[in-house]
Amino acid sequence: xxxxxxxxxxxxxxxxxxxxxxxxxxxxxxxxxxxxxxxxxxxxxxxxxxxxxxxxxxxxxxxxxxxxxxxxxxxxxxxxxxxxxxxxxxxxxxxxxxxxxxxxxxxxxxxxxxxxxxxxxxxxxxxxxxxxxxxxxxxxxxxxxxxxxxxxxxxxxxxxxxxxxxxxxxxxxxxxxxxxxxxxxxxxxxxxxxxxxxxxxxxxxxxxxxxxxxxxxxxxxxxxxxxxxxxxxxxxxxxxxxxxxxxxxx
Amino acid sequence: xxxxxxxxxxxxxxxxxxxxxxxxxxxxxxxxxxxxxxxxxxxxxxxxxxxxxxxxxxxxxxxxxxxxxxxxxxxxxxxxxxxxxxxxxxxxxxxxxxxxxxxxxxxxxxxxxxxxxxxxxxxxxxxxxxxxxxxxxxxxxxxxxxxxxxxxxxxxxxxxxxxxxxxxxxxxxxxxxxxxxxxxxxxxxxxxxxxxxxxxxxxxxxxxxxxxxxxxxxxxxxxxxxxxxxxxxxxxxxxxxxxxxxxxxx
DNA sequence: TTCAGGCATTGATTCAGGTCAACTCTGCCC
DNA sequence: GGGCAGAGTTGACCTGAATCAATGCCTGAA
Numbered sequence: 001x002x003x004x005x006x007x008x009x010x011x012x013x014x015x016x017x018x019x020x021x022x023x024x025x026x027x028x029x030x031x032x033x034x035x036x037x038x039x040x041x042x043x044x045x046x047x048x049x050x051x052x053x054x055x056x057x058x059x060x061x062x063x064x065x066x067x068x069x070x071x072x073x074x075x076x077x078x079x080x081x082x083x084x085x086x087x088x089x090x091x092x093x094x095x096x097x098x099x100x101x102x103x104x105x106x107x108x109x110x111x112x113x114x115x116x117x118x119x120x121x122x123x124x125x126x127x128x129x130x131x132x133x134x135x136x137x138x139x140x141x142x143x144x145x146x147x148x149x150x151x152x153x154x155x156x157x158x159x160x161x162x163x164x165x166x167x168x169x170x171x172x173x174x175x176x177x178x179x180x181x182x183x184x185x186x187x188x189x190x191x192x193x194x195x196x197x198x199x200x201x202x203x204x205x206x207x208x209x210x211x212x213x214x215x216x217x218x219x220x221x222x223x224x225x226x227x228x229x230x231x232x233x234x235x236x237x238x239x240x241x242x243x244x245x246x247x248x249x250x
Numbered sequence: 251x252x253x254x255x256x257x258x259x260x261x262x263x264x265x266x267x268x269x270x271x272x273x274x275x276x277x278x279x280x281x282x283x284x285x286x287x288x289x290x291x292x293x294x295x296x297x298x299x300x301x302x303x304x305x306x307x308x309x310x311x312x313x314x315x316x317x318x319x320x321x322x323x324x325x326x327x328x329x330x331x332x333x334x335x336x337x338x339x340x341x342x343x344x345x346x347x348x349x350x351x352x353x354x355x356x357x358x359x360x361x362x363x364x365x366x367x368x369x370x371x372x373x374x375x376x377x378x379x380x381x382x383x384x385x386x387x388x389x390x391x392x393x394x395x396x397x398x399x400x401x402x403x404x405x406x407x408x409x410x411x412x413x414x415x416x417x418x419x420x421x422x423x424x425x426x427x428x429x430x431x432x433x434x435x436x437x438x439x440x441x442x443x444x445x446x447x448x449x450x451x452x453x454x455x456x457x458x459x460x461x462x463x464x465x466x467x468x469x470x471x472x473x474x475x476x477x478x479x480x481x482x483x484x485x486x487x488x489x490x491x492x493x494x495x496x497x498x499x500x
Numbered sequence: 501t502t503c504a505g506g507c508a509t510t511g512a513t514t515c516a517g518g519t520c521a522a523c524t525c526t527g528c529c530c
Numbered sequence: 531g532g533g534c535a536g537a538g539t540t541g542a543c544c545t546g547a548a549t550c551a552a553t554g555c556c557t558g559a560a
Binding site for chain 1: 335337339340341343344345347358359360361365366388392395396398399400402403404405406407409410411412413414416417418419454456457497498499
């Protein structure tokens with residue numbers, strides 16, 4: 001069983017080998033990453049050079065692969081799976097600052113120490129670059145820098161939304177906002193929202209306790225706004241009412 | 251008197267004229283901005299071209315110059331003064347997502363609408379670029395892009411810290427963290443922390459009410475950790491104890 | 501099948517911080 | 531000086547979410 005307190009890589013890091021399919025700009029390196037990935041900004045030549053420097057890694061669920069405050073040696077591009085990013089206080093209180101999925105970058109820190117930890121929610125595949133190599137790549141591929149800037153800008157907008165949520169929204173508004181955000185992410189028009197994280201993760205993301213998250217979900221169900229399925233999925237039953245609640249119009 | 255509900259520029263927008271002093275990389279455009287500014291990443295030629303496209307603007311205290319949700323037409327570099335950045339809910343609840351001072355960039359949004367509002371705390375001078383021009387500049391000056399990426403990364407780290415604060419810290423820990431952050435910003439070794447913002451701004455930044463901010467500052471004073479001076483300044487009297495409090499070690 | 505352990509739900513109670521209200525302080529205009 | 535408005539402080543009380551506690555519900559191991 002993975003020990004979440006240690007911080008190591010699992011699986012079989014290996015050199016990436018490009019095949020025909022991977023030359024398409026809509027696929028990343030070895031692993032079929034979609035348009036959000038690093039490769040959407042690069043051409044075939046770029047990708048060939050990247051392949052020289054990236055290492056594909058498999059991370060098992062529950063395994064922490066970035067340790068908050070640890071030396072920032074690597075840079076990551078997630079190619080499948082979901083990770084949670086978090087910060088912690090000495091007494092154990094935790095705040096999840098975001099969830100990163102396929103195509104997202106990690107480890108952009110300017111400092112030489114990671115400002116946050118990262119842990120795999122499910123089995124995660126990622127491309128790992130040494131930061132030194134990464135710096136050289138940025139010099140060679142201006143498009144890459146453009147991509148990173150775009151990603152960082154998007155994350156800043158998300159962070160500002162989250163600050164509004166954490167600072168000023170009620171528990172009900174927080175949970176409603178969270179469900180809608182997740183639905184946007186899943187791009188599922190049927191209103192089924194996958195929740196690969198535990199109640200504890202949701203609580204740590206929303207600045208609440210697990211009990212409050214649970215009570216609030218039950219309340220949303222009693223009110224007919226959602227239906228709670230088996231196996232960590234929720235169906236949104238009254239989108240409009242949920243949106244009104246999330247925006248704080250009440 | 252400025253009307254904070256409308257969103258206009260004050261003063262005398264004008265073309266920027268470079269003089270000898272401004273050619274130095276440690277000064278921005280017209281106005282003596284230090285190393286954090288856009289110019290630290292540019293050489294003389296770059297600066298000369300920038301000067302063609304930037305407009306200097308003076309913003310009066312209390313004036314909102316970026317309206318949340320409004321069309322994102324411009325890009326800004328603050329050359330003096332402090333602004334508050336905020337998001338609001340329909341019923342008036344507000345969250346200040348950050349304070350931006352000399353050298354900071356604003357308006358990096360990927361979307362074509364601003365994701366936050368900005369209002370001058372004191373008299374603010376800034377260099378304004380149209381976003382269309384800005385895009386062309388980024389193509390011409392890769393160094394500029396590097397600078398923006400660095401700035402965005404720093405802001406992301408700050409945002410993550412703020413999420414930890416808003417989601418998991420107590421009122422006392424929040425206020426202590428805030429004072430220490432402000433001191434870092436002011437770079438004043440004597441421990442005098444300038445607070446150009448009102449109690450309401452501090453409250454909206456920390457996710458508290460003005461009453462709680464006031465009570466907490468009074469408590470810190472009674473405990474001997476700070477001394478509250480006249481005219482919006484505070485002296486830190488027991489740095490170590492304040493740091494222990496801020497980090498949540500209690 | 502049973503048992504153990506993690507996760508989730510629900511109820512009872514507490515408390516940190518919000519709300520409401522009174523008051524002071526300061527600068528400012530007349 | 532007097533009066534006024536906005537900012538700040540302090541007290542009394544209330545409430546939303548945390549805390550504490552009990553129970554249910556899976557899943558995997560023996």
